[in-house]
Amino acid sequence: MAKDVMCEVSSYTHWAEENKCSADTIFVAFHSSKEPTRAEETDCKTFESK
Numbered sequence: 774m775a776k777d778v779m780c781e782v783s784s785y786t787h788w789a790e791e792n793k794c795s796a797d798t799i800f801v802a803f804h805s806s807k808e809p810t811r812a813e814e815t816d817c818k819t820f821e822s823k
Contacts, residue, residue: 777793778793778794778796778799779792779793779794780792780793780794801815801816801817801820802815802816803815803816804816809822810822
């Protein structure tokens with residue numbers, strides 16, 4: 774599990790000082806009908822394929 778989740782969107786409800794995310798859970802979505810294989814196909818900047 775990630776210890777520190779970063780968030781650079783200061784208008785987001787769960788944005789906290791030093792670009793930290795204060796949300797209890799995180800949801801990462803993908804943008805196509807197939808499983809993603811590249812970070813560009815998700816909203817997760819740290820995505821790595823299995």
